[in-house]
Amino acid sequence: MTSALLHSDVDREFVRKAPDSPTPAAHRHVTKEPTMTTTTTNSTLFEIDIESRFAAIVDQLTRRGFLAGGITAAGILGLAACGSSAADDPASAAPTRTIEAPLGASLVVPSEPKRVVALGASISNLCELGVPVVGTWTNAENAVPAAYKAAVAKLPKVQAADGTIDVEAIAALRPDLIFVWSGVSALERIEKIAPTFVYDSSSSITWQQRAQQTAYAVDKINAFDVARKAYRAEVARIRTAYAAQLANNHWYVVTPWDDANFQLEAVSTPGPAALKELGARFGKQQKHADTAANGGSKLSMELITDLSDADAMIFDDNGYGSTDGTLISANGRHLISQPAWKRLPAVTSGAMTVYNAFNIDNFTSGTAYLHAIEALCKKLKG
Template identity: 30%
Template structure:
């Protein structure tokens, strides 16, 4: 049954592509958009509709395309992003059919076929792409894989996703709004933040291994604060690829060595302001309490550090503004 449905979907997709490729056979998708175009993605150069009408998104593409008002017909679940969504996006998120779970391996190919997309945007890291049967998806619709690399690259990544889905107009409007707000905050802290050597404790330390996550410039916890003028000194001892190029996991014993030089330290907390177990482990450590920055009262919680879209980054920016406010007091 599934094979028949997929075959039917493949045939439908092939017909759609043929129609797009032939001039005059169908009315143009949009007045100014070409019928098809070649898009460069992680999985190669892919021929996609010029103005997609039915888009399926997974992974990091979900919040990006929700924000960009792309014509979504199916999405994967993206629970980690729910607290960062606007009410409108959250409503759309809840209403849209779910065609995959949180993990790439939970992709429901039949549900995707039933959604009858004309474009599938996969937003997972390259190594995770191996968990998805891309050929099976290509039988349904053109597939573009646009996955994250280093955390701070969400800016380009989300724009590429919006571009593929033909939703740049709304995307660029939100981006410009973010940039304007970031410039405002940076101006506000211009006399303070750039002069400080900052350290950051990330949310993903592993208590069972007795370590903590230290994040440097370009990481999840730091990249939005950087837009406000913050500078997180140092770099990883050994680059591990992706997020591990900009963050590392030293033993709790090395907490003093990691942050002894820091003028101020920020740390990730959840949207509700509560630290994760990994962060709480650091905050409860006697070594933390002895750090110069902590003793000086310059330890600041940052919310929404997992922001990967401009809309959510505005929340993160507001949190940065709120957290660093004590630094402005003379």
């Protein structure tokens, strides 16, 4: 596949902050983070004519009857095991292809990777695409959809929670492709083990763009195209069906920070970005979150009452993996125990849901989040 440079084919409002740890979402608010400076992407992405591909792919699938039953994105892609037997032979002799990596370097990779190591990268995308993963980072299971959690939990962990990478352990897994963020201290040693696809952690790219990069690297861009089309169809359906509930109520996405503070998420993060795309109206405090550094406005517990204008809220529980209303983090339980929190209109009316929106980086979790918003809309007046 020939690639050129991409600038805007995937929606720009889905912006993720640059990670500063191997598990950027899972540990983002456990400790105070340094302010990250992001740059606008230019030559770090790939030009892929998604819409024209969709036309051909959907036409082909429809004629074959695959879309007639309303098949979901997950159904199209298939649920991956996210694991590979250690006895499998590495694909060193397998056919290869040359791709353009995000940082501008050409990279020779297996045409069909068989033993992939994902370090602080989009393991959810690899699972969703059916790519065999043989090693990953500590706590990666907290950042993937429920369908992949058990398999990912069993994978060898070659990167610690503090970012330390066990290069020897990676080599022992005999990977044929490695995914990693830029800036890791052991990068030069890692690159000597196997072809290494380096995500640019300094750039402000969307979760859909990163998912596209991952699909491109493993030669599954067609699967990405079909999944994205299904996701976009859900966006359009919910935006139309619940236009009044989304536009006539005030929305916030709130994240617990520590025992003294919480954060109001900015529209540059996945949770509010999806709400914005659906046509949601935010509360009056949103403007402060959108102009703050680090993707949101950190507020003290004394300012909980500033959320009183919210009719509906998404509670992003500290970057942990809950999508069923269960509060996992101690900080999350502490925030909802505050008397002022319990008196918020959105809380007393039951118009709050718990969803790990910050960890959205694939179409499975992205679609599930849309459905969580839809469930809230059903509780609201138009």
